[in-house]
Amino acid sequence: EVQLVESGGGLVQPGESLRLSCAASGFIFRNYWMSWVRQAPGKGLEWVANIKEDGSEKYYVDSVKGRFTISRDNAKNSLYLQMDSLRVEDTAVYYCATEAARALRSWGQGSLVTVSS
Amino acid sequence: DIVMTQSPDSLAVSLGERATINCKSSQSILYRSNSQNYLAWYQQKPGQPPKLLIYWASARESGVPDRFSGSGSGTDFTLTIRSLQAEDVAVYYCQQYYSTPPYTFGQGTKLELK
Numbered sequence: 001e002v003q004l005v006e007s008g009g010g011l012v013q014p015g016e017s018l019r020l021s022c023a024a025s026g027f028i029f030r031n032y033w034m035s036w037v038r039q040a041p042g043k044g045l046e047w048v049a050n051i052k053e054d055g056s057e058k059y060y061v062d063s064v065k066g067r068f069t070i071s072r073d074n075a076k077n078s079l080y081l082q083m084d085s086l087r088v089e090d091t092a093v094y095y096c097a098t099e100a101a102r103a104l105r106s107w108g109q110g111s112l113v114t115v116s117s
Numbered sequence: 118d119i120v121m122t123q124s125p126d127s128l129a130v131s132l133g134e135r136a137t138i139n140c141k142s143s144q145s146i147l148y149r150s151n152s153q154n155y156l157a158w159y160q161q162k163p164g165q166p167p168k169l170l171i172y173w174a175s176a177r178e179s180g181v182p183d184r185f186s187g188s189g190s191g192t193d194f195t196l197t198i199r200s201l202q203a204e205d206v207a208v209y210y211c212q213q214y215y216s217t218p219p220y221t222f223g224q225g226t227k228l229e230l231k
Contacts, residue, residue: 035220037167044208044210044222044223044224045159045161045167045210045212045222046222047212047218047219047220047221047222049218050218050220059217059218059219060218060219061218061219062118062219095166100172101173102155102214103157103169103172103173103212104157104159104167104169104212105169105178106169107166107168108166109166110166
């Protein structure tokens with residue numbers, strides 16, 4: 001059974017940093033593109049970033065370019081999102097998800113990031 | 118970036134009736150080399166992560182009841198729920214994954230019971 005477990009969320013002040021992790025199990029992690037998707041409280045879904053199986057390609061939504069960095073460690077079956085220079089508008093639940101035929105097939109339960117002074 | 122627009126924003130349907138949700142993309146998401154439309158549909162219930170229902174616009178994900186179907190091509194797509202069940206109450210999102218990212222979502226359609 002595919003399992004994705006996010007961790008690392010919390011309350012931070014504007015301008016601070018946070019690193020999210022996503023622990024994967026139940027599938028061959030190194031064979032899949034992975035994505036981060038976020039959802040602000042009471043709002044819709046926003047795709048944030050994705051990374052190729054070997055980490056050689058990474059893409060970001062414009063609003064996080066230069067501030068967020070997606071990475072992965074295939075030896076540890078883990079996905080990461082380093083978030084720097086956080087803004088109030090980055091407040092959201094962050095989900096990691098597997099890509100299959102580019103659609104987002106399996107999702108974690110999410111990790112809440114709150115940016116507030 | 119490709120903009121996805123769903124209609125309606127909310128919908129109330131009686132049990133056993135048909136629910137139809139529309140999704141329109143700002144440009145064609147039909148990849149002519151493989152004749153695939155790069156569109157997915159997701160269902161999200163309160164307090165849960167989204168669940169993939171449909172990919173390639175009309176391919177049903179494994180385990181999804183056959184009352185859910187997707188149709189359309191190019192820029193106009195539809196999710197149809199035949200014979201609505203109580204457990205189908207949720208927010209539904211379309212998403213395009215055409216070409217290079219960003220992969221954009223529609224704003225969501227809230228489906229309720231009438």
